[in-house]
Amino acid sequence: MKKLLAMLLISVLMVSLFVGCSSNTSGSNPTDKPTQEPAGSSTGNDNPGDSSSAPEEQDNELYTFKMFANFTPAEQSEADKSFFAAVEKANNVKIELEVPPATNYAERLQIMMAGGDYPEVVLFPGERDKILLDAVENGVVIPINQYLENAPNLMQYTYNISWDSLKFKGDDQIYGVPRTSIARADGYIVRKDWLDNLGMTIPEGGAVTKDEFVEILRAFTEDDPDGNGIDDTYGFAANSDAEGNMGPILTWPFGLNGWQKADKGPYEYMNLQFSKEHDNFKKALEFTRDLWAKGYIDPDWPVTKRETAIERFKQGINGVIGEFSGWVAQYITDMTPIFPDVELTYITGVKDDNGKVEGGSFGTGFWGLWTITSSAEKPERIISVFDWMLSDEGWPTVNYGPEGVTYNVEDGKMVATDLYAKYSWGRAILRRNNDPAFFIPLSTSEEMKPKLEKWLSTCIEQAIFSKDRGYRPPAADDPVYIDYQKTMNQAISKIIVGERPVSDWDQILDEWYKNGGEAYIQQVNDFIKSVEGQ
Structure with missing residues (x-):
């Protein structure tokens, strides 16, 4: 059976080498990213679906399984070794790790899945990964519903929308454990x-109006904020994204929060970009x-790519950067050797015209998923x-490492x-999914801790999920759509730098509809209706 599955997967892999697909992964350009600016919603406490009865009696024998994972750095530290030793002791298991370098993880994952010798546990980067979907279809990745009945902590601390996104076959069967993160609408790190130096402050609540945001950018550009007498700050x-595309630096204050219920127009759901x-x-x-x-x-x-933008901020070239508030302490650590007296603060968001701040987060509340393969003799x-990792007993070890070691x-x-x-x-x-303290290192100063807690909590409260749940419709893989998407992205960049008027957007959008956009929107609507139970 494994040989037959291996031959099928190898065939799929060979075909995938000749069939291209495209997606926009820009950190600043939302074009063709209706799935990437969603956010906050319900916590997951409900049973995710129908399931068979769980094992009747506790298995106390030592159980060994292999985990194929992507960790950074790929070399295991003594602290990491101690963590796995603690997990193994608490659960009477032996975990054999295979951790390829992060730079070629995707390639190693493809080769491993095509080879037919599957580890019991495999980390996939996302729920739309083609190799994952093929493995589900071929029975290599198995559903886990019956085992989740005895996993109360996984159910309590995972978003319902995350479980829903792992139902790949149109039924209630779930094919993975979400690697949950906290859904949040992040703001901006600012040079306090x-x-x-300029006699300016951030309002007490942390949010600013669009006019206040602009004034901060203006002052940091024109008023010599570092006091060196040189016009050298912005x-x-x-x-830009990987292809050099640009996009609006503010989207949420303009109501661009992914796919939501439409208030007018021919479609029931709409991403206002389209x-x-x-x-x-x-x-x-x-x-x-x-x-x-x-x-x-x-x-x-x-x-400028993302890594360079971060470095230019840390080098004192720019004074505001869109960033997760949990990294403020690390930014200070990195900048102190250059600027010993550096101080940073945080803008939790920019208000819309109604004075409200809300915005998108992870499309489905997680960043990758752990799957169990048909090789597992004891999936439970x-x-x-x-489940132990998220329990009151295990969570401190996951969060901080083993007591007495870290x-x-x-x-x-x-x-x-x-x-x-x-x-x-x-x-x-x-x-x-509900513990912002995860992002506050033990080394954080007592002065900084309450600030981080406040910023994190605020960003969590203002997050909303996009109703498309990260769905990528078939229309997005149509060559005609892909080609025009590139044209659209380039046009957006030209509008921003002044090479085309903003009024051209109407014509650009009309052409997008004609080149696959209409099918795209209809397919996303059909998907949302299906998962919303309509």
Whole structure:
């Protein structure tokens, strides 16, 4: 049977080498990304679907299974070894790890799945991965519903929308454990020392209006915020995507929150970027175009990738960057050698015209999924290990590492050891969906902790999920659609830099509809209706 499955998978793999597909993965350009700016919703406490009866009696024998995973760095530290030892001891298991370098994980994953010798547990990067979907179809990846009946912690700390997104066959069967993250609508890290130099402050709640946001960018560009007497700073650290495409730097304040219930037009659900009845995207384009024309955005934006944008912020070239608030402490650590007196603060969001802040997060509340293959003799034991990790007993070990190794308790407080900084693998396996403290390192100063807690909580509260649940419709893989999507992305960049007028967006959108966009929207609507039970 394995040989037959292997031959089928090899055939699929060979075909995939000749059939291209395209997607836009820009951090700043939402074009062709209706699935990437969703966000917050219900927590997952319900049973995800019909399931068979779970094992009747506890299996106390040592169980060994292999885990194929993507951890960074790929070399296991002593702290990471101690973590797995703690997991094995608590669950009476032996975990054999296969961890390819992150740079060629996808390639190694394809080769492994095509070879027919499957580890019991495999990490896939996302729920739309073609190799994953083929493995589900061919029975290599198995459904786990019956085992989730005895996994109360997995159910409690995973979003319902995450479970829903792993029902690949149109029924209630679930084919993986989501690697949950906290759904949130992130804001912006800001140079507080620059604000102090200019006599400016962020409002108490952390949110600003669009006008206040612009004024900060203007002052950071024109008013010498670092006080060196040189015109060498800019407001916003923007970056293009992998293909060099640009996009609006603000989307959520213009109501661009992914796929939501439509208030008018022929479709029941709509991403306002693609709506002919609304001008939200056009306004977002005009807003960004104006900032670019005034010089408030880093002039290297068209050729700047995300990593470079981060470095330019840390080097003191720009004063505002879109970022997760949990990284503020790390930014300070990285910048202190260059700027010993650096101070950072956080804008939790930019208000819309009604004074409200809400925005998108992870499309389905997770970043990758753990699957169980047909090689597993005791899938229930594997699910039990995952469930233990999110339990009150296991969660502190996942979050901070093993007590006595990565931290000690002194006077009732957790104090990091030297090994704490080397601990990472356990934190990349699973997370609780309601614990912002996960993102506050033990090494964080007592002064910074309450600020981080407040920023994180605010970003969590203002998050909403896009109703498309990360769905990629078949129309997105049509060559005609793919070709025009590239044209559209280039046109958006030209509008921002002033090479085309904003009014051209209407014509660009009309052509998008004619080149596969209409089918795209209809297919997404059909999908949303199917999962919404309509």
